[in-house]
Amino acid sequence: MKERILVAYDGSELSKKAIQEALTKEEANNEAEVHVVSVIKPTGPFTNAKMAESIGTELAEQLKSDLEAIKEEFKTVHHPIVTEALVGKSESNPGVKICDYADEHDIDLIIIGNRGLGNVKKFFLGSVSNNVVQHAKCPVLVIK
Numbered sequence: 001m002k003e004r005i006l007v008a009y010d011g012s013e014l015s016k017k018a019i020q021e022a023l024t025k026e027e028a029n030n031e032a033e034v035h036v037v038s039v040i041k042p043t044g045p046f047t048n049a050k051m052a053e054s055i056g057t058e059l060a061e062q063l064k065s066d067l068e069a070i071k072e073e074f075k076t077v078h079h080p081i082v083t084e085a086l087v088g089k090s091e092s093n094p095g096v097k098i099c100d101y102a103d104e105h106d107i108d109l110i111i112i113g114n115r116g117l118g119n120v121k122k123f124f125l126g127s128v129s130n131n132v133v134q135h136a137k138c139p140v141l142v143i144k
Contacts, residue, residue: 002033004033005022005110006036006098007037008129009038009063009067010128011038018141021143033081034081037085084101094131095128098112099135102137110138110140113142
């Protein structure tokens with residue numbers, strides 16, 4: 001049976017480690033289907049609309065570029081993967097979009113870094129990884 005693995009990717013070092021973990025799992029289970037998902041969240045309430053749009057567009061372009069590079073990396077050593085850039089609502093946690101995607105695609109395992117690119121470093125889990133751990137219907141592997 002094909003295992004479906006979702007990697008939450010935000011460009012941080014820990015999300016890059018999550019990609020490496022997915023590569024390892026994919027090598028161990030050659031039938032694995034890997035989904036690399038980035039959630040693009042418009043900036044917070046303290047930025048004006050023009051600035052938010054500009055920052056959001058720039059971030060989206062960078063993440064899409066990263067996703068294409070990841071797809072190419074998987075292609076050269078493994079079989080093709082699914083990459084997706086999702087747009088989240090500014091008031092919601094990106095973890096909600098990650099869990100929704102996992103449900104819609106019958107994901108068996110989510111791999112996520114414990115902290116991403118957020119400005120506030122937390123002692124335990126970051127807000128996105130904590131949200132995913134709390135709400136995912138499948139196992140979650142948190143990378144430290």
